[in-house]
Amino acid sequence: MISSWMIIGAVTFLVAIASFLITPRDVKWFAHLSRPRWLVFEPFIPLIWTVIFICGAASANIVWQKNPGSVATWLLMGLYLLVEIITVAYIPLMLRFRSLKTGEIIGLIGLGSAIVLAICVFPISGLATLLLIPYLLWSPIGAYTTDELKHLNPEDA
Numbered sequence: 001m002i003s004s005w006m007i008i009g010a011v012t013f014l015v016a017i018a019s020f021l022i023t024p025r026d027v028k029w030f031a032h033l034s035r036p037r038w039l040v041f042e043p044f045i046p047l048i049w050t051v052i053f054i055c056g057a058a059s060a061n062i063v064w065q066k067n068p069g070s071v072a073t074w075l076l077m078g079l080y081l082l083v084e085i086i087t088v089a090y091i092p093l094m095l096r097f098r099s100l101k102t103g104e105i106i107g108l109i110g111l112g113s114a115i116v117l118a119i120c121v122f123p124i125s126g127l128a129t130l131l132l133i134p135y136l137l138w139s140p141i142g143a144y145t146t147d148e149l150k151h152l153n154p155e156d157a
Contacts (some may be wrong), residue, residue, distance in 0.1 A: 004068065008064065031084050049115040055132070059080070059129070089106055090142075092105065101157050103146045104143060107143040107146060108143055
């Protein structure tokens with residue numbers, strides 16, 4: 001039998017790699033945008049999101065272990081998956097539409113969904129909720145950064 005953490009990890013990985021469905025033309029648009037001077041951590045963003053996804057997968061595994069296979073647990077797994085899909089959709093949708101506003105909206109929807117997820121997970125496991133904190137802290141930073149990019153690049157907002 002395959003362990004739950006292996007299945008959750010595999011699903012997390014497969015959804016995350018879906019973000020690579022970006023054409024080079026779209027990436028060029030984003031690369032040419034003006035950036036705030038304080039955005040010195042941009043090269044570390046993929047690593048930061050990797051850590052956040054690992055924490056999210058660990059959180060999901062803890063929730064699954066508490067009550068495996070129940071309807072409530074399956075619904076929570078769906079919510080975890082939804083949060084990840086929204087998060088991964090941020091870059092491809094923003095680049096496809098060449099719209100920072102689209103990115104900002106997707107980011108805020110992801111944050112709202114993660115808040116709902118954390119509230120739902122809290123009664124089940126404090127540790128699983130703590131593992132969602134990196135997402136809850138980083139997501140507003142991403143939204144703020146996107147908002148700053150909109151101000152610096154109003155023609156691409």
